[in-house]
Amino acid sequence: MLGQDYAHQTCSLARSLEVVGERWTMLILRDVLVGRRRFDELVASLGVTRTVLTQRLRLLVAEGVLERRAYQQRPERFEYHLTAKGRELTPIVAQLMWWGDRHYPEPAGPPRLLVHDGCGGPVRAAYRCGACHAELHPDQVATRPGPGAPAADADRPD
Amino acid sequence: MLGQDYAHQTCSLARSLEVVGERWTMLILRDVLVGRRRFDELVASLGVTRTVLTQRLRLLVAEGVLERRAYQQRPERFEYHLTAKGRELTPIVAQLMWWGDRHYPEPAGPPRLLVHDGCGGPVRAAYRCGACHAELHPDQVATRPGPGAPAADADRPD
DNA sequence: ATCGGTGAGTCGCTTCACGCAACTCACTGG
């Protein structure tokens, strides 16, 4: 992104954002998720410039979020597919879509739905406790310094 | 963000990203979530410039994601707090942190943990089907055009 | 009464990423 990266941050979030936090990247991932996999298709759908799309796709492929795969030879043409690592980001896309629909609704209703493949029901993102397996409300989530915390934070319980 | 916005997009995701998709914004939200609520505290923690922090905080307050609240008079000093709307974004922050730890681990371990307030167990983001209430693997999630879909997309089942 | 310090911002300059539009290049089908 711009200028210096977030590198001095001892932060898992910052490292994620180096890869998927740039402008257009989430929109590209959503488009690939819904089946728009080809360069010109993405340009047309997003209105992103070809230069920027090239840069983003290159980074996402290098980071193993997308896979670039030829769908024909002579002339060689390519499609971009989500890897397993990339599919792990789809809950984020889902939650952002849900949040946008909730707080900034389109009059016509949401343009795209996420559904449970098979059952057909709507999909939501949720918190789950890895210990007691309860589903959690955002208010029930607290933070604590982890093992890699800088010393300055060790005493900050909230 | 830069130049024209994503406005021509009929897209819930784009509208969310207009608010929380800019550089630094997610990091600011995480810091507020973990209790760094004051201007200079955020500058020191993030390394963001004061100018940019001012802009981001102003937008987040205007959009109702954060609340600016005086914690003392004379001299008047302020803290930023998440609103309910802002807390709805925390699963996204959580999933990004989880993803970063998983794929780009710190040698010392994650610097910050999300825990279930009370139980103390680790928190994960998950998909849940609103109809059959099953927890879903990312591969079990498909997309379909919604009621507000542009005509060009109506026939694109995947 | 002054002096240094703090919290919360502004201001001005520079640089780098993005927007725009045109161009390339390999190939194909009519």
Added chain:
DNA sequence: CCAGTGAGTTGCGTGAAGCGACTCACCGAT
């Protein structure tokens, strides 16, 4: 042989972000 297509690359201008210094209101100590 010429137009068209898919997948980019190139060059130029603008505006957002980085950097550091400055402001302004107030407080507490000398």
